[in-house]
Amino acid sequence: MTTATAAATAASAAARPAIHCRDLVRIFSAEGVEVQALQGLGLEVAPGELTALVGASGSGKSTLLSILSGLDVPTAGQASVAGFDLLAMRERDRVGYRRHVVGFVWQQTGRNLIPYLSAAENIALTLAVAGAPRSGRAARATELLELLDIGELADRRPQQLSGGQQQRVAIAVALANEPEVLLADEPTGELDEANSALVLEAMRAVNERLGVTVLIVTHDPGVSDHVRRTVQIRDGRTSTETLRRTEVADDGAERHIAEEFAVLDRVGRLQLPPDYVAALDLKHRVRLSLEDDHAEVRKGDAE
Numbered sequence: 001m002t003t004a005t006a007a008a009t010a011a012s013a014a015a016r017p018a019i020h021c022r023d024l025v026r027i028f029s030a031e032g033v034e035v036q037a038l039q040g041l042g043l044e045v046a047p048g049e050l051t052a053l054v055g056a057s058g059s060g061k062s063t064l065l066s067i068l069s070g071l072d073v074p075t076a077g078q079a080s081v082a083g084f085d086l087l088a089m090r091e092r093d094r095v096g097y098r099r100h101v102v103g104f105v106w107q108q109t110g111r112n113l114i115p116y117l118s119a120a121e122n123i124a125l126t127l128a129v130a131g132a133p134r135s136g137r138a139a140r141a142t143e144l145l146e147l148l149d150i151g152e153l154a155d156r157r158p159q160q161l162s163g164g165q166q167q168r169v170a171i172a173v174a175l176a177n178e179p180e181v182l183l184a185d186e187p188t189g190e191l192d193e194a195n196s197a198l199v200l201e202a203m204r205a206v207n208e209r210l211g212v213t214v215l216i217v218t219h220d221p222g223v224s225d226h227v228r229r230t231v232q233i234r235d236g237r238t239s240t241e242t243l244r245r246t247e248v249a250d251d252g253a254e255r256h257i258a259e260e261f262a263v264l265d266r267v268g269r270l271q272l273p274p275d276y277v278a279a280l281d282l283k284h285r286v287r288l289s290l291e292d293d294h295a296e297v298r299k300g301d302a303e
């Protein structure tokens with residue numbers, strides 16, 4: 001590739017979203033019953049962002065992650081990761097996509113690592129499967145384990161590691177082939193609070209140091225302490241989003257600010273938070289009115 005072509009490729013990678021979902025629908029049919037796991041979901045993640053997707057059990061988180069990781073195919077809508085169209089991708093391209101474009105960390109520590117290989121050998125195996133030359137594999141494993149502050153654990157097998165250490169090795173394995181996007185499904189689901197915090201900080205560190213885009217899917221609202229952007233998923237759609245930022249006042253004191261936004265989709269739909277609906281006893285119909293600089297939602301009169 002010439003320098004000019006490489007620069008153009010890098011520029012177009014920076015211009016497109018790392019993850020793009022629009023009107024995404026996934027319907028499962030089981031024993032004659034249809035379940036709409038995703039009901040027109042929209043989500044845009046920019047390159048280099050660290051985002052958490054939080055939702056209750058059954059809200060559609062794992063369904064979305066299976067689609068983004070190329071293991072499942074949506075029923076309708078648009079989904080692309082790093083410019084790869086997940087609805088149009090052929091089966092044989094999915095293998096390359098899973099090997100080179102995305103990395104995953106799953107909840108079950110046992111699913112991430114091969115039990116009879118050491119931490120370093122787990123990384124080296126991933127590199128071997130992807131066709132990396134033998135000569136550079138050990139050095140790459142050392143580099144990744146050191147990046148995750150577990151260089152001294154290189155020769156231990158998973159059963160000789162704590163759950164939190166296993167998940168940090170799993171992050172190293174997921175990053176071995178330099179994926180553009182790292183996907184994590186409940187990576188702290190089997191961990192206590194202290195180990196969860198370590199794993200989430202490791203996610204943040206690799207995001208900051210390597211620039212890899214990270215999407216963490218979880219039901220644990222505590223994740224929001226570790227990321228700037230938290231997107232809520234409810235009934236198969238993204239509903240609200242919380243953005244955090246740090247402001248430095250004139251006296252040098254830092255203030256942490258969190259703002260919650262409702263997500264407006266492409267055709268203007270939004271979900272009212274359930275506590276608003278309950279507090280105002282909203283049902284079936286509401287009154288909408290447009291004011292100079294805002295819109296109002298009020299209870300509809302009785303029929």
Ligand SMILES: Nc1ncnc2c1ncn2[C@@H]1O[C@H](COP(=O)(O)OP(=O)(O)OP(=O)(O)O)[C@@H](O)[C@H]1O
Pocket residue numbers: 028029030035036037055056057058059060061062063064219
């Ligand atoms: N293969 C399937 N067949 C039928 N229904 C399914 C299938 N997979 C998921 N569902 C249904 O789709 C909905 C969303 O499930 P999903 O696993 O994505 O939710 P989740 O938010 O990840 O939940 P949890 O946190 O409990 O894992 C649920 O109602 C679930 O029962």
